[in-house]
Amino acid sequence: MKPAQFDYLRPGSLAEAIEALGANPDSKVLAGGQSLIPMMNMRLARPSALVDIGRIDGLAGISANGSLRVGATTRQAEVLADATVQRRWPLITAALRHVGHPATRARGTFGGSIAHAEPAAELPAAMLALDAAFTVHRPGGTRTVAATDFFLGHYTTVLAEDELLGHVDVPALGGSHWAFAEVARRHGDYALTGVAVRLTPDADGVVTDARVALFAVSSRPVRSAAAERLLVGTRVGDAEAATAAGKVALDDIEVAEDSFVSATYRTEATAAIVRRALLEAATNPKGEN
Amino acid sequence: MTIEDTRPRSARYVGRSVQRVEDPRLLSGQGRYVDDITLPGMLHAAFVRSPHARARILNIDASDALALDGVVAVYTAADLAWLNPMVATGPMRDGILAHSRTPLATDVVRHVGDPVAVVLARSPYLAEDGRDLVDVEYEPLEPVLDPLAALEPDSPLVDEALGTNNISHLEESAGDVERAFAEADHVTRLRFHSGRSTAAPIECRGVVAKYEDRAGGRYTIWASTQMPHLLRMFVAPVLGVPEGRVTISSPDVGGAFGLKCTVFPEDVVIPAVAKLSGRPVKWIEDRWENLAAGVHSKDMICTMEIAAKADGTMTAFRGHFVTDSGAFSSIPFTPLVDSQCAGIYLTSCYDVRDVAYSVDNPLTNKCQIGAVRGVGWVPGQLAREVAIDQLARELGKDPVELRLQNMIGPDVYTTAFGQTYDGGSYAEALEKARDAVDYASFRERQAKAREEGRYIGVGFSPFVEPTGWATASAAAGGLPNGYYDTASVTVEPDGSVTVTTGLHSHGQGHETTLAQVTADELGVPMESVRVVFGDTDSSVFGMGTYASRSAVLGFGSIRESAGQVRDRLLRLAAILLEADPGDVELVDGVAGVKGVPGKTVPLQQIALFGYFGGTARPEDVQRDALTATSGYSPGETYANGCAAAVVEVDVETGLVEVEQLVAVEDCGVQLNPTIVKGQVAGAIANGIGVALLEDLVYEDNGEFVSGSLLHYLYPSTTEVPELDLLTIETPSAVSVGGVKGVGEAGTISAPAAIVNAIADALSPFGVVIDRTPVTPEYLRRKLRDAERTREAS
């Protein structure tokens, strides 16, 4: 439970951070340390150097004009407590309630949870459901990656070794229905299965656009194409549609299996929570614009 | 907390919720644990451990590790050949094979985590770097993992030297069990697998040792242990020195729960390598080591049969208990601490006279089984109480009524196997629990919930807890041994009081409760009493704290020794007051003459006189001054009570929510009700873990996959509901002060209450719950199977 030897670097600017990452092969960004440090203590990760981005100006903060912008090093606790986020992007607040515990959220960062790409993490799925876009800093500039394109597999994303996640943009989505649900053994544990849903209704309450983002079921957070297709054209809160969407939610998705949870369990429980989330979405107070 | 004084002066502290005197120290971070010990020149140890369940060691190459700057030494079994083997002989009875091991594996590793080599380095970081560089070549062997298959004659052997895997087969019967079953109107049979859990204390184990090469060599060992004197007794012969050359010091201990009343290889290896290296050595166990290579507990395949009459009278019990014992017989308690404890107390609070049990203890390539809170009483309780609910369902009887119908009375009672209960509130506790869950209206609430597709259930689990573990109770439990516990009480020249005891405290609050007892016996303010324990150099001999023994043994040994000192104080005071000793009373540290107000002398003055009063003092005081030491060997004491659980099961996800948990506790006279509540609440939380969460999982190839708290789940505050803690006080008919123990009650009772509540909730589905922990995965499988069976028929 003691990490292997590593160097520690604390750049003062983004440019220095990118340079440090490039100059130190096998180095890693250190944000809140809530996942990286335990992995290092168990020697599951042995980075040559840590590039601590905690003191870089401008990487932390929440701003909401039309859309929401959250800096990568903003603490999860700060986003959870933010009144604007609660009012306009309540799905994020709901997801964050399930991310660890007060102590881990006080240190863990918003961007760290996304960049870490733990398949059972809540925030990545919420980002998929919200059509978020990620701004990535790299040598010589930035690039923007849609949430749907960002996650590749267990702990892997499109980020190259010398890139870092700078901030997250979430469009204004007031007026859409949403819900968040997960099954966890204990409150604050990683989920056995989970879902973030967002439904855009027309004036008659018919779904015109659907997001059903699943987590903890596969090697990465995934949108269920089958469930989303099925829901478009149905009424928000329609019980039959909700049940049907739950049943097909994992069609075409390779469901994960491990020493503790079978794929069969995940499939059954996912059907149940997707249905429940879709029903709950009809009654949850919508986010404001 | 205010201290209301409602009791007569003679019991000023006992029975009251006096604040814990250890808390200010512990809560302000001033506790001093093994890891706080730093010695000049100290090295840090890291163990190289087996990644295999069973393998032959072909070669160990430490050259890369030794080449690393900062690594000082690497030792293997070959370097420790001068040590004597560690032997688990178990209780003083026939029927269990002695099992011996070397502290480091010699040619075969026997479970994941089995220690193979130890690296010493300048820092714990470098020690782990060195550990990673030790190259051990293994030839994997077929592991023995299924305890039942391990009992088959053709099974590979975990330890070939034994010639068998089954280190103990015991059976016992009373009455005429065969006839009772033959004549029964109804027989219910349940096979129940109690899962594998452990203590997982916040502070893992740790050992610091130094060796001084003078006077033939002396070891000083700091260890996070529950039993300093016993540890010394077991470690010294392995090190090959008399006990007088070993000091064991157990400073503050951050939780133990039984795990730390085992003697471990590291307890010997660390002092041995301190000697070899000539430097003090520290080893602090990490969580993986604690989970993989400490002790495991409660993994038992139980078969329970009940014979009953049509009217619900239970006429006979028969149980078979197979403990999946792991690779080594644990020292000193052996796996019988689980299997035998499940068997011999089988009748619990029921008046069943025809009873039989048998136990088997196959070794397997897993971590050893040792004593953890509730020991085998937990699986035994699960098997019996779950079977009784099953019987009630099969007979169409109410489970509470059926239990009450079969229950023993409140008086002293001798069971079929000869344990003599010291009186208890067996039926009353169940009735109290029943009322606390509003049982009368529960069935209606349950029916209504079911109409809404919600499944709630209620379960009960009345229990008897053997406590005050000592010579008499151990014999009654079929694990005979001598137990010796003493307390020494000294009134110092200035009137302050020092108590030393061989008991230990690692959360139980003995610094408080034993001071309460002492203060009452002497008639002094509690603040003047200091309780000293945890060091073989400064404490009188005793066998440590485990098995809910310390309240009984502490009270008994202190009452006797303090009583002797009090008698001397009164006689001294009588001289000073020129009164008859019979007229003198000592209250709050002041002696006075009964009925003569104003004629007093303070304790300080009496004490000073006691030490320096020359020939004016009674002769015995001239010889012994104000110290008295006494032992205590109590009769059998048994606490009792009942847990009741109300749960809701989400049948789609398999999640169980504990809505209400009631714990009725009768531990006789309570020394300190707040501390009793704390013990019960903690044990109940532990019981929730056993029932629903805690599971040490081995894969089919013997790989261990529960090596962190990410996978070994214990309940946090969000999983423990507001508890209803109720008490009844039936003073023990045999112990000094009427006291019984209380440490394990909740862990024994809660799991069966929860499992019964789940089965009750799911009764419309015809699901049999036959294991713990009841995980979502398991429940869904059960429900799925039940659905399939229904569809097929």
Ligand SMILES: Cc1cc2nc3c(=O)[nH]c(=O)nc-3n(C[C@H](O)[C@H](O)[C@H](O)COP(=O)(O)OP(=O)(O)OC[C@H]3O[C@@H](n4cnc5c(N)ncnc54)[C@H](O)[C@@H]3O)c2cc1C
């Ligand atoms: C007890 C406990 C319970 C937890 N429970 C949950 C839970 O239920 N759900 C959940 O989602 N998480 C949970 N977590 C994990 C927690 O949410 C972490 O905070 C989060 O996963 C990582 O964020 P961090 O800021 O701590 O990142 P770090 O641990 O510092 O880094 C994690 C990884 O992301 C990389 N990284 C971090 N920031 C950036 C960046 N800006 N650009 C590029 N790479 C970056 C790091 O290099 C590293 O590889 C739990 C953690 C603990 C200790």
